[in-house]
Amino acid sequence: MEKSRSITANNATIPDAGTDAGHSLWSDAWLRLRHNRAAMCGCAVLGLIILMCFIVPFLPALPDPAQQDLPGKNSTPSWSHWMGTDHLGRDLFSRILHGGRISILVGLITTMVSLTIGVAVGAVAGYLGGKVDAFLMRTVDILYSLPFLIIVILFSALAKGYTSDLTDWLVGLTGFNRDAIAPFTGLIPLFVAIGALSWLSISRIVRASVQDIAGREFVEAAKSLGLSHRRILMRHIIPNAIGPIVVYATLTIPSVMLFEATLSFLGMGVQPPYSSWGILIKDGADRMLSNPLLLIFPSIFFILTLLSLNFLGDGLRDALDPKSSKD
Amino acid sequence: MWREIANRLMQGLLVLFVLGTLTFFLVHALPYGPFQDEKAIPDNVRERLEQIHGYDKPLLTQYWLRLNNIVRGDLGTSIKVMEGREVSDILLQAFPVSLTLGLFAMAIAISIGIPAGVLAAIRKNRAPDYIIMAVALLGICLPNFVIGPLLAEFFGGRLGWFPVSGWDPRSPSAMFLPALTLGLVSAAYLSRLTRAGMLEILHQDFIRTARAKGQKGHIIIIRHALRGGLIPSIAFLGPAFAGTISGSVVVESIFQIPGIGRLFIKAIETGDETLIMGPVLLYGTLIVTANFLVDLIQLWLNPRLRARAAA
Numbered sequence: 001m002e003k004s005r006s007i008t009a010n011n012a013t014i015p016d017a018g019t020d021a022g023h024s025l026w027s028d029a030w031l032r033l034r035h036n037r038a039a040m041c042g043c044a045v046l047g048l049i050i051l052m053c054f055i056v057p058f059l060p061a062l063p064d065p066a067q068q069d070l071p072g073k074n075s076t077p078s079w080s081h082w083m084g085t086d087h088l089g090r091d092l093f094s095r096i097l098h099g100g101r102i103s104i105l106v107g108l109i110t111t112m113v114s115l116t117i118g119v120a121v122g123a124v125a126g127y128l129g130g131k132v133d134a135f136l137m138r139t140v141d142i143l144y145s146l147p148f149l150i151i152v153i154l155f156s157a158l159a160k161g162y163t164s165d166l167t168d169w170l171v172g173l174t175g176f177n178r179d180a181i182a183p184f185t186g187l188i189p190l191f192v193a194i195g196a197l198s199w200l201s202i203s204r205i206v207r208a209s210v211q212d213i214a215g216r217e218f219v220e221a222a223k224s225l226g227l228s229h230r231r232i233l234m235r236h237i238i239p240n241a242i243g244p245i246v247v248y249a250t251l252t253i254p255s256v257m258l259f260e261a262t263l264s265f266l267g268m269g270v271q272p273p274y275s276s277w278g279i280l281i282k283d284g285a286d287r288m289l290s291n292p293l294l295l296i297f298p299s300i301f302f303i304l305t306l307l308s309l310n311f312l313g314d315g316l317r318d319a320l321d322p323k324s325s326k327d
Numbered sequence: 328m329w330r331e332i333a334n335r336l337m338q339g340l341l342v343l344f345v346l347g348t349l350t351f352f353l354v355h356a357l358p359y360g361p362f363q364d365e366k367a368i369p370d371n372v373r374e375r376l377e378q379i380h381g382y383d384k385p386l387l388t389q390y391w392l393r394l395n396n397i398v399r400g401d402l403g404t405s406i407k408v409m410e411g412r413e414v415s416d417i418l419l420q421a422f423p424v425s426l427t428l429g430l431f432a433m434a435i436a437i438s439i440g441i442p443a444g445v446l447a448a449i450r451k452n453r454a455p456d457y458i459i460m461a462v463a464l465l466g467i468c469l470p471n472f473v474i475g476p477l478l479a480e481f482f483g484g485r486l487g488w489f490p491v492s493g494w495d496p497r498s499p500s501a502m503f504l505p506a507l508t509l510g511l512v513s514a515a516y517l518s519r520l521t522r523a524g525m526l527e528i529l530h531q532d533f534i535r536t537a538r539a540k541g542q543k544g545h546i547i548i549i550r551h552a553l554r555g556g557l558i559p560s561i562a563f564l565g566p567a568f569a570g571t572i573s574g575s576v577v578v579e580s581i582f583q584i585p586g587i588g589r590l591f592i593k594a595i596e597t598g599d600e601t602l603i604m605g606p607v608l609l610y611g612t613l614i615v616t617a618n619f620l621v622d623l624i625q626l627w628l629n630p631r632l633r634a635r636a637a638a
Binding site: 129134137138141142144145146147149150151153154157200201204205207208209211212214215216240243244246247248250251254255258261278281282285288289295299302303306307310317321 | 460468477558591
């Protein structure tokens with residue numbers, strides 16, 4: 001506690017730094033995170049990549065990602081094509097940036113959905129135990145064994161009827177050009193379907209950690225003080241299980257991004273001429289012996305993003321860990 | 328103990344029942360069916376096919392008939408993909424292959440992932456930690472359709488140490504490359520989870536007590552820290568094991584392995600209900616068993632949990 005309190009006290013932007021109850025778990029964590037260099041670097045790189053993917057594609061200087069140039073196919077990097085062209089002569093750099101938007105959206109949205117459900121289910125099952133635990137975990141068993149693919153197919157088919165309504169609603173909400181967002185609205189049901197089914201492993205892991213933590217003395221103490229279950233879970237148990245949660249969240253993001261590519265090949269998800277990092281990596285893998293650059297460049301973006309997410313995740317873990325302030 | 332096992336057995340049967348029911352109705356809700364083809368099938372032929380497979384009856388009647396047959400152990404014959412073959416025969420042939428591959432892959436994952444994670448946690452924020460975590464990240468980022476061909480090219484092609492394709496249940500060397508491809512991703516996951524779990528434990532007071540007592544470092548790790556530190560990794564093992572068995576489609580096609588994954592995907596693509604149901608029930612059994620074993624291991628490792636379970 002010593003260290004974090006001195007940080008708070010030195011920081012003039014925290015108005016109630018002098019009072020004892022002034023800093024919550026989160027403001028404490030934010031202060032610690034800001035002092036973690038690796039995490040801040042990760043944050044900066046991540047920000048840069050997101051910025052590039054979401055803003056640069058709108059700049060007129062960038063070639064159209066769908067523009068084919070068959071005589072100039074498989075060219076090496078040059079001034080006109082910074083990362084060369086693919087097997088159809090499309091500009092790889094432009095394709096990576098355009099594809100990045102979809103991959104980042106898929107990764108973040110589905111991971112958020114799966115994290116929320118997974119942590120809630122796992123924590124409740126692990127904390128309450130007994131019949132609730134048995135019911136929740138057997139439900140998880142069932143969902144694990146159900147063929148994922150069938151559910152995604154059904155969900156996409158079901159949602160197809162509502163896609164144009166969804167697009168209208170989004171156009172009304174954001175004022176974007178209809179043509180610009182139409183290809184993405186079809187993906188939203190897919191995001192939800194993947195997110196709604198990828199929380200299973202997280203819930204098992206959180207449950208195991210919570211079971212362990214729920215037996216410790218400080219939880220006994222919290223119970224004997226008469227705190228509500230909800231408060232014990234939110235303030236005392238989940239912060240102590242944050243390590244595995246953050247790690248698994250940073251693991252879910254890449255697996256979801258790659259899963260999206262698998263779905264695209266089965267005719268769901270992003271369809272050509274649009275692409276995503278997963279699809280670019282898969283395309284590159286098919287041609288890695290003839291033109292390895294097609295695999296290497298998208299992989300660099302992918303790995304860089306995940307590397308910075310990992311640093312950010314580790315920093316977040318250290319910042320949120322109730323015990324880390326002792327060191 | 329025995330009561331708990333009997334209890335879980337009942338729950339497992341219930342899981343299989345719900346699973347089978349859901350699968351049946353989900354497959355029948357698919358926007359396509361096994362009697363549609365790229366080439367239009369003449370109406371009279373299709374009607375005849377539907378009659379043979381009982382698709383002309385009301386859905387609930389079909390469900391009831393299927394349920395009765397499955398309870399009696401008759402999984403039926405494949406409707407489309409392996410037309411006319413008994414599903415139980417197909418499973419009997421393909422499942423041992425997938426199971427062996429999965430077990431081998433898990434053995435590789437555990438023997439690489441857990442020691443790596445422990446080492447990374449002990450040497451936190453120093454060179455071994457950074458190297459192990461970077462390699463693990465690479466293992467997570469490089470999908471198996473990239474790792475597989477690379478391994479095949481390098482170990483199989485250049486060095487010629489292992490065969491690159493084909494499946495021979497008697498030769499572990501033929502299994503090595505596919506199992507490694509499949510196991511590396513889980514190894515990467517395990518190493519990260521183990522590191523997180525170990526870091527959590529190494530902070531705790533009882534470890535400091537052991538240190539203060541002058542206990543040797545490796546004994547503290549093995550005897551005291553691993554028990555708690557492996558909690559997240561072990562929780563991950565159940566689903567990971569089932570995942571390596573059901574998710575080996577890509578590896579099966581890279582290395583030409585006659586496993587169950589490819590058939591299953593084809594069955595889903597064509598709506599071949601019987602060939603979907605068989606594997607699904609098998610996965611269900613596997614998941615229930617794996618998660619039960621995981622729960623038992625957790626109980627055995629964690630004295631606090633045992634006390635709670637007894638209460």
